[in-house]
Amino acid sequence: MRKFTEMLKEDGVYSLTRVLPTLGYIIFLLVSVALAVTGKEWRNYGEFAMATGGAVLVQLGNKWVNSRYNTPQGAPGKIIGGK
Numbered sequence: 001m002r003k004f005t006e007m008l009k010e011d012g013v014y015s016l017t018r019v020l021p022t023l024g025y026i027i028f029l030l031v032s033v034a035l036a037v038t039g040k041e042w043r044n045y046g047e048f049a050m051a052t053g054g055a056v057l058v059q060l061g062n063k064w065v066n067s068r069y070n071t072p073q074g075a076p077g078k079i080i081g082g083k
Helices: 002-007 016-038 045-070
Strands: none
Touching: 016 045
16 A cells, blocks of 8 residues: 555655546546446536546656656656655
């Protein structure tokens, strides 16, 4: 669990750009499963899925930019468990 929470930190501090997309994805999964289990229909589900899924895509784009332009070629990324 510690390695997972370290993923959400930047320089030892929780990062909103990492925490919010993670929460959005978890909420998306919970709502989707709840709707599937109960068999209910939500007319705005498409917008909800786009909003929560869009945050995950933005985060993936952010990671790509950081790894491509902000990390030296061949250098490791963030070291988990210490500095």
